Amino acid sequence: MQPIDPPTQPALPPPTPAAAPPKPRNRRTRLILAMVGGIMALLCLGGVGVFISFYDEATKIERKAPDAVVDSFLRAYLVNRDDKEASLFTCKSGPDLSRLDAFRTDIQSREQRFSIGIRVDWTSLQVSTDSGKTTVSTDIRRAIADGSERTTDGWRFPMVDDDGWRVCGAEPVS
The missing domain is CATH 1.20.5 (Single alpha-helices involved in coiled-coils or other helix-helix interfaces)
Incomplete structure (x- = not known):
């Protein structure tokens, strides 16, 4: 009997070093x-x-003082001519601004008719209270932008304290 040779195995390549495992993230x-x-x-x-x-x-609307409210109202209504902004300072029940509206319309029509700019400002505001009714008075001045002409009209603004002071009307002082 002949000895049986063990089966020959193909030669294996030499083992390569294993890749280093990824470093775990540092906690x-x-x-x-x-x-x-x-x-x-x-x-x-x-x-x-x-x-x-x-x-x-x-951006808070201040209505703590009647004169400050009238100042803000006049700036919005006559200078900026922004009815939406002016309405923030008026009575909720609908103020009577018909005479002041006519005043503003007159200014606008003169500007268009004569192709001029008219600047509007006012004097100091006086607050008075009589029989529980508060009124703010001032003189509204109109001036042609070049300074050639100036007019002054007295105005009175009835006020009401309804969640802060509000303008309820405007009337010229005669």
Whole structure:
């Protein structure tokens, strides 16, 4: 009997060193990144809150003093000619502004007819209270932009304190 040769096996290449396993992320680095991200998010949200607070305060309509309300109303109605803004300072029940509207219409028609600019301003505002009714008085001045002509008219503005002071009318002083 002949000895049986063991089966020959093909030669295997020499073993190569195994690739190093990927380094696990450092838990401390992840924790620090998460904390920094969280703090940044809180700072951003806090900044938005502060911005909204400052914006709200800056755009708040002040109606604490009757003379300040009339000043804001005249600026909106006669200078800026913005009825929407002026309505923020008037009575909720509908003010009687027909005479002041005619005054403003006269200014606008003169500007168009004569191709001039008319500047409107007013003197100091006097607040008076008589029998529980508050009125603000002032002289409204109209001047041609080049200064060649100026007129002054006295006006009285009845006021009411309804969730802050509001203009309820406008009447010329005779």
